[in-house]
Amino acid sequence: MKFYELSRTERIQQLVAQGQLDTDSAAYLLTKPALTDDLLAAITENDLGQFVLPLAVANHFLIDGQSYFVPLVTEEPSVVAAASNGAQRIAAGGGFQTLQVQHQLQAQVILTGVADFADLQIRVDQAAAQIQTVAAAAHPSIVRRGGGLREVQLVRQKNDWASLNLWIDPQAAFGANLANTIAEAVAAYLQVQVLQGSEQVLAAILSNSGARMQVRVQGRVPYNQLATAAQSGAAVAAQIVKLNQFAQADRDRASTENKGVLNGVFAATLATGNDLRAVSAAVTAQLQAQAQLTLATWVDQPEQQCLQGQVNLPLPIGRVGGAINSLPAAKISLALLGQPTVTGLMSIIASVGLANNLAALRSLVTTGIQAGHMRLQAANLAIQAGAQGKEIAALTTALNQQRQVDLALAQTLLQQIRQKKEH
Known part of the structure; x- marks a missing residue:
């Protein structure tokens, strides 16, 4: 029999036999706790x-x-x-x-009040080593695992905005909390040690762009x-x-x-x-x-x-x-x-x-697209018609023998299945 023709129990047993599932996982799936x-x-x-x-x-x-x-x-x-x-x-x-x-996550420190972008770029470049130190101190465990801040980019935006983009290697994690922790630590450092005049941190948070x-x-x-x-x-x-x-x-x-x-x-x-x-x-x-x-x-x-x-x-x-x-x-x-x-x-x-x-x-x-789609939807239509237990499989089979199906036909066929069962 083909894999899709097996019962749920038989499929699980086959996966165990092939070494795809261990017995604990199989027991969990079978008992559905x-x-x-x-x-x-x-x-x-x-x-x-x-x-x-x-x-x-x-x-x-x-x-x-x-x-x-x-x-x-x-x-x-x-x-x-x-x-x-x-x-x-x-x-x-x-x-x-x-x-x-590639698997790098981006965080952004969003800046406002930037009047002289070129001067800010110079200050950020001068602070590059300290930014790395701040990021590492914010989440030392990721550094120990081989990840952490990999790149810093200052990007000019519209009006008086700028964004300090932090590219982070989160290792095996997606790293949302990691990125936010590092971004907030870097933002606090920038506000005190790097930004001047009207420059302010507006927000610090990961980006979900998925660019890297x-x-x-x-x-x-x-x-x-x-x-x-x-x-x-x-x-x-x-x-x-x-x-x-x-x-x-x-x-x-x-x-x-x-x-x-x-x-x-x-x-x-x-x-x-x-x-x-x-x-x-x-x-x-x-x-x-x-x-x-x-x-x-x-x-x-x-x-x-x-x-x-x-x-x-x-x-x-x-x-x-x-x-x-x-x-x-x-x-x-x-x-x-x-x-x-x-x-x-x-x-x-x-x-x-x-x-x-x-x-x-x-x-x-x-x-x-519709022929195969409706064949696979027949079970859902059987359930909508009110089929229960073994009636679902019986009605699904009956529906798949029809050229066109709808809820009314499903209900009629279900009545016929029940009448045969009574006799």
Whole structure:
């Protein structure tokens, strides 16, 4: 049986047998324990309970020569199916390759009342060594781990504003609290020792631009992985490229194509306990700043009989800290991935985005997006119709045998299933 055809218990047992999960993690997933009241109170405010989302895995991922089952948290079954589908096609072409990855967080000390920027630049340059000392003293543990302040940039802004940008290596963490601590310490030093006259510190805080938390991943798809019964692989590749080029010229289409990338990116981000809002803010900043409208690009390579895709993403994430260390399921997700480095995790998450993008584009230029989408949505429609327990599977099967489905049809079929059961 294929992996997606197994029961939940069978999937967990297979992952244990393959060494992907340990027995403690398997027991946790099988028993589905709730978060304790103490943990809830510690990680949120005014807690009422839990809002549960499914934890799934996408398979067939080959990334930088390593095979992965990638954990995804999403209520949308087509996201998981598309990720596995796209990954399998890219694996046939050698898998995903990381072309570039960097992991530095920016903090800003925002200044106002700057009348002479050139003179301020001289004073900042003269204080460079002391700024490094202040930053190290503010968070000595990050220095001991090999991280800390790496670069200081004074940037002229509009009016009488300026920004002292601090580029920080947070090591395995995302580093929000680290960046804020260093920024506030440097701001206090500047206000007393460097700024003059009307110059004032307006604020000191991290930036969520993700400008140096970037990853670029590439994947190739052989033509034979794109072909359908009605279209050759070369024809499908050409259509995918045209659709991607249209998105690069049309904001309305680009927004939807980018959403397809983020379907996978967000699901993997959530599964590993990372800050979805930070990733969203960074992606927004990148799209606003760059000339290109899409996160992913596809080019045809007929001489190599393949389609080549690339995704370039800001991913302000971490491997430790915050909810990553607190949520049991997040720790299980990272264990499932083999405890990757933070840059390795960035490559994994970006690869999921590119896989989802490929699956969506191929569907759009071949069978259309709706057929597969509605087949996977049949279970949700069954639940909306009132199916319970084993009725859900029975009604889902019945719905998938219909050409067109809606809630009214689902309710009618459910009544028929119940009437047969009574007799």
